[in-house]
Amino acid sequence: MTSPRSVPFFELGFRPFFLGAAVFAPLAIVLWILSLRIDLELAFRYDAQSWHVHEMLFGYGSAVLTGFLLTAVPNWTNRPPLSGWALIVLFAVWILGRVAMITPLPPLVAIVCEGLFLPMVLGVMAREVIAGRNWRNMAVLIPVSLFTLANIGFHVETLTEGYAATTIRLGFAALIFLLMLIGGRITPAFTRNWMIQKGVEPKPPMMNRFDGVCLVSGLISLLAWVFLPEWTGTGVVLLLSATLHLMRLARWGGWRTRVNPILFALHVYYAMIPVGLTAIALGVFDPAYATAGLHVIGIGAIGGMTLAVMMRASMGHTGRPLVSDIRLTLALTCIIAAVIARFLWASFPNIDWMLDLAALFWIAAFGLFIIRIGPWMFKPRLS
Incomplete structure (x- = not known):
């Protein structure tokens, strides 16, 4: 047996x-x-x-x-x-x-x-x-x-x-902070390893005090948003945190990885964090921005980064080369398209078909993942 x-x-x-x-x-x-x-x-x-x-x-x-x-x-x-x-x-x-x-x-x-x-x-x-x-x-x-x-x-x-308004925000905040913590560790590390292999300079800096400042600012701003979502000060600290995380992202030099779609996608999706935080900050003054910001983070940051990590981890742990093909690259692109369509629907809710379009792009992204990588999950690791 x-x-x-x-x-x-x-x-x-x-x-x-x-x-x-x-x-x-x-x-x-x-x-x-x-x-x-x-x-x-x-x-x-x-x-x-x-x-x-x-x-x-x-x-x-x-x-x-x-x-x-x-x-x-x-x-x-x-x-x-x-x-x-x-x-x-x-x-x-x-x-x-x-x-x-x-x-x-x-x-x-x-x-x-x-x-x-x-x-x-x-x-x-x-x-x-x-x-x-x-x-x-x-x-x-x-x-x-x-x-x-x-x-x-x-x-x-x-x-x-x-x-469950408060606990939904708390759930979002916990996942966003995990992306800041883990995503902010693996993205520059993977980038640094790739740049060493390709002889690309300059390499991303190792984790240092600036990353610690970014994480602390992220934690403070997210907690403020969870418990004081309508306070003007919350909008201010969210904007400050968004600025710091944009600076953090810029230090990794992700634009130089654009020839490697799976690696480049991690940088693009991490950018969804400060973009989403900015929209949520504006939501203090107009709730429509908060809804748009949540979907930028939910689809782009959480959905996008997790999809890219699932691709990379599945390839590595099943013995496949860390190389994207047309199907996986299209899946990564569909996430960006879903973010844009859902953001537009939040901004122009009368264009009802835009929600269906966002859903279609989301479904396509994961459908392509299942078709390409799903069969590997049932097979032994390649030697």
Whole structure:
């Protein structure tokens, strides 16, 4: 009898969770658009918009985050990765959460089923980091913990207040900060390695105090936005943080990587963070900008960076060269097109078909990922 540990699909966390996220991302958007166009009933205890926000943020976002952490943490700690039955159970709990959000289960049962996943992930990560005495990466557990609390808080706030405005912002803030922290570490590192191989100068600087200032400013501005979204001072600190992160991005010299689409995409999508923060800052004065900013970050920064990381990690960990082809390059381009279309719809809501166009580009991006990379997830790593 074949052991689950020997099945390629369950030998490392990126395989089930990246593929699961890639399948769920377009499916959730199809259901969301259908709910708007033909009044499809999406959820039995939340309105359709709450379901949409939750599932893109805590459904898709948690799957990609888990796939990344389950693959990266063993490298950080030099401990064996989660695999076999343990990985199957964790993946099944994530699927259970998606089912619980769309079926008529009793509210408490649904909340327990959906809210179980992230605490399990947090527990696994904490165990591995502590057992591996990898204190340097303990900082990653802080935003993951906030993301976990935000998900639980979403259910409580929605059922008590009607709409989970504060905990949705907290969930966004946790993911944005993770992008600032992890994305701000891997993007210049990958760029530096590529430039060394190609003999390109000057190389991006290593992490230093300026990066620390950027992270602190990001944390302060995001917390201000979570708890004081309408305060003028929040707009000021968001603009300051956006400026610092643009300066941080410029120091990496990403324009020199444009011949490498997957690497260049990381720089482009990181730019969506300061662009989105700027729009959210303007949202203090006009809520339409805040909605546009959230989608710039949600589609461009979170969706784009996670898609590019899923591509790169899947290639590296299945033994493929880190080279994009026409399908993957088109997928990366579709994310940018989706950002533009969704931003325009936020600015001109009367052009209703612009929302459908944004959805189409999003679906195409992940569909291309599934077609090109999906089969690799079931095959052994190439030697």
